[in-house]
Amino acid sequence: MDQLSQSTEITYHHEPAEDTSRIWKTFWILLGITVIELGLGLFMYLLPIPAWVDVFIKGVIVILTMAKAFYIVSIFMHLGDEIRNMIMTIALPLLLFIWFIAAFLWDGNEFRTSRNRYDKHFQEQTMKRQIRMGDTSQHSFE
Amino acid sequence: MATTAVAIKNNWWSGGKSPFNVEYGKLMMWYFLISDAFTFGAFLISYGTIRFSQNYWPNPNAVYNAFPGTGHANLPLAFVSLMTFILIFSSVTMVLAVHAGHHNNKKDVVKWLAWTVIGGLAFLACQAWEWTHLITGYHVVLTGNHLDVVGTTVTGNPWGVHIDRAATIADALKNTPHEALVNVVHTQHHDMSHHQLAAMSDDQLRGMLNLAELHVTEKGPVAFGGFFFGITGFHGFHVFSGVIINSIMLIMAQKDVFAKRGHYLMIEKAGLYWHFVDLVWVFVFLCFYLI
Numbered sequence: 047m048d049q050l051s052q053s054t055e056i057t058y059h060h061e062p063a064e065d066t067s068r069i070w071k072t073f074w075i076l077l078g079i080t081v082i083e084l085g086l087g088l089f090m091y092l093l094p095i096p097a098w099v100d101v102f103i104k105g106v107i108v109i110l111t112m113a114k115a116f117y118i119v120s121i122f123m124h125l126g127d128e129i130r131n132m133i134m135t136i137a138l139p140l141l142l143f144i145w146f147i148a149a150f151l152w153d154g155n156e157f158r159t160s161r162n163r164y165d166k167h168f169q170e171q172t173m174k175r176q177i178r179m180g181d182t183s184q185h186s187f188e
Numbered sequence: 189m190a191t192t193a194v195a196i197k198n199n200w201w202s203g204g205k206s207p208f209n210v211e212y213g214k215l216m217m218w219y220f221l222i223s224d225a226f227t228f229g230a231f232l233i234s235y236g237t238i239r240f241s242q243n244y245w246p247n248p249n250a251v252y253n254a255f256p257g258t259g260h261a262n263l264p265l266a267f268v269s270l271m272t273f274i275l276i277f278s279s280v281t282m283v284l285a286v287h288a289g290h291h292n293n294k295k296d297v298v299k300w301l302a303w304t305v306i307g308g309l310a311f312l313a314c315q316a317w318e319w320t321h322l323i324t325g326y327h328v329v330l331t332g333n334h335l336d337v338v339g340t341t342v343t344g345n346p347w348g349v350h351i352d353r354a355a356t357i358a359d360a361l362k363n364t365p366h367e368a369l370v371n372v373v374h375t376q377h378h379d380m381s382h383h384q385l386a387a388m389s390d391d392q393l394r395g396m397l398n399l400a401e402l403h404v405t406e407k408g409p410v411a412f413g414g415f416f417f418g419i420t421g422f423h424g425f426h427v428f429s430g431v432i433i434n435s436i437m438l439i440m441a442q443k444d445v446f447a448k449r450g451h452y453l454m455i456e457k458a459g460l461y462w463h464f465v466d467l468v469w470v471f472v473f474l475c476f477y478l479i
């Protein structure tokens with residue numbers, strides 16, 4: 047007898063995997079990625095590196111985090127086993143985050159740049175030691 | 189047989205069956221998780237916006253460098269790595285419980301759910317320690333023209349730029365009121381109580397300070413604590429409710445509720461929630477500790 051016979055909503059039941067090898071493999075992948083992220087984080091902390099390398103490493107860490115998120119959602123949450131239409135109803139709304147992140151970080155950066163340009167007191171209080179890349183307000187110092 | 193299967197497969201939307209081939213409750217759990225993802229996303233993005241609007245932001249490696257039982261040893265990222273491993277591992281035990289449920293294996297479901305609950309509780313204990321350490325970890329901060337002692341809270345941030353100008357510190361010490369001075373001295377003399385120190389005169393107190401060892405910083409951006417405690421707190425509350433849900437699943441499985449029902453689909457829904465908690469932590473870990 048089908049073990050899921052009482053759940054009439056499911057037409058096809060995914061044949062459950064016999065062993066747990068896929069789960070453990072995913073665990074080791076997640077563990078490995080986390081260790082690499084930590085290594086990169088400590089690398090940034092311990093070694094004096096130019097600002098562009100710093101930004102590059104942070105970019106790599108973000109991409110590694112996205113890989114971790116993919117493995118958790120696809121394997122642990124079994125979303126990869128669902129039918130395509132259902133995956134799309136979940137994945138497509140999340141694309142809003144692309145605009146969301148770009149727009150708001152741009153806005154924060156714009157606020158900082160304007161404030162530095164027009165509020166010299168704020169700039170003197172906070173800017174002396176740490177200058178971020180791509181800050182156009184710095185030209186006024188030259 | 190084969191032709192029937194193909195015919196059905198091509199007509200998911202012709203009625204009479206779930207077009208997503210998924211149980212109602214599970215689909216709704218997914219949609220709830222999407223809304224929750226946007227809530228967490230909004231929090232993290234607002235944190236990013238504020239951070240991008242500041243010229244200075246504390247280095248996480250300097251803030252989160254403590255480990256229980258190691259005193260003042262500088263161990264950046266060590267404790268939060270432990271928390272991350274605990275949560276990833278509890279995610280694995282959860283998916284093993286779901287796997288056992290697919291095979292109607294009650295003994296394994298109970299075993300792995302119990303480990304998941306233990307993992308969740310361990311994570312919460314770690315977070316409690318970390319919060320306590322940050323809130324009660326006092327640091328000497330230059331506030332206006334005098335020194336003060338503050339912990340990391342939603343209104344105070346001692347993680348500003350390090351001050352190494354001896355003259356500035358000496359001036360600030362002269363202006364520091366008695367109570368603040370007692371607190372400053374106490375950071376170097378843990379063996380003496382506040383009561384003992386308060387009985388001394390200001391000059392005596394200043395004389396007790398080892399200025400070469402005194403680490404003084406400016407105030408950092410005040411939003412730092414609010415975002416940290418707000419977002420990790422909101423996540424911690426999710427962990428807490430996940431532990432409650434998993435405990436209920438554990439009791440129900442133990443009492444044969446699912447065995448009588450003939451399937452363990454409820455474990456899958458609890459599992460989705462628990463994995464989501466792990467997923468959010470991956471991003472909290474990224475935004476607060478790594479970059």
